[in-house]
Amino acid sequence: MIQENLAQVRQNIVNACKKSGRSPEEVTLIAVSKTKPVEAIYEAMSAEQTVFGENKVQEIMDKYPALPKSVQWHMIGHLQRNKVKYIVDKVKMIHSVDSLRLAKQISTEAVKAGVTMPILLEVNVAEEESKFGYRLEEVENELMEIAKLPGIVVKGFMTIAPFVEDPEENRWVFRKLYQFAVDMKVKTIDNVIIEELSMGMTNDYEVAIEEGATMVRVGTGIFGSR
Numbered sequence: 001m002i003q004e005n006l007a008q009v010r011q012n013i014v015n016a017c018k019k020s021g022r023s024p025e026e027v028t029l030i031a032v033s034k035t036k037p038v039e040a041i042y043e044a045m046s047a048e049q050t051v052f053g054e055n056k057v058q059e060i061m062d063k064y065p066a067l068p069k070s071v072q073w074h075m076i077g078h079l080q081r082n083k084v085k086y087i088v089d090k091v092k093m094i095h096s097v098d099s100l101r102l103a104k105q106i107s108t109e110a111v112k113a114g115v116t117m118p119i120l121l122e123v124n125v126a127e128e129e130s131k132f133g134y135r136l137e138e139v140e141n142e143l144m145e146i147a148k149l150p151g152i153v154v155k156g157f158m159t160i161a162p163f164v165e166d167p168e169e170n171r172w173v174f175r176k177l178y179q180f181a182v183d184m185k186v187k188t189i190d191n192v193i194i195e196e197l198s199m200g201m202t203n204d205y206e207v208a209i210e211e212g213a214t215m216v217r218v219g220t221g222i223f224g225s226r
């Protein structure tokens, strides 16, 4: 089932790219394996999936030793500062940076571990009460501060769009973040290389791709309901 789902999601990505004149190579599919067992990840790997997303530090720590080093882990969930040290040597990217204090902690731990951690700033574009992330108008100032920190490189932005029935209702969210990224790109800030937009989940990744997503985070659509 996981293999068939993956094939379908990949086809949908290709179609969304075609529709919007983009190349499928521009889009990375992150298979969100949270709450799913290692066996499910192995099944996805047998269909050539190597990029996985998790939203809890503990789950990354549990799964990391059970899987080959070729797996790329992406931290996509809210991250507490005291847990940064456990994942800084394990993940390829942290998508969910939502405060200067967290960025500083990542910086400290990355320097300690001798790595440069690619990060995305999480933006709560729709300004939902229930969600983490910066409001769009806060991001530029924050970006300037975070850019000064050693051991990290800001690669772009991430958003979690509202839960909606019709994914078209989220098109404006993705478009707004894309436009913002374009505006930031031309500023050429040291330590900032805006090239990734992590947006779109099972319900809305096709619309997100049409609006410029370079990373989509799909869980249910691959692994089934949680």
Ligand SMILES: *Cc1c(COP(=O)(O)O)cnc(C)c1O
Residues within 6 Å of the ligand: 032, 034, 055, 076, 077, 160, 201, 202, 203, 217, 218, 219, 220, 221
């Ligand atoms: C769970 C999760 C996803 C995947 O959600 P689905 O609707 O199952 O595709 C994507 N992004 C984040 C941050 C998540 O926590």
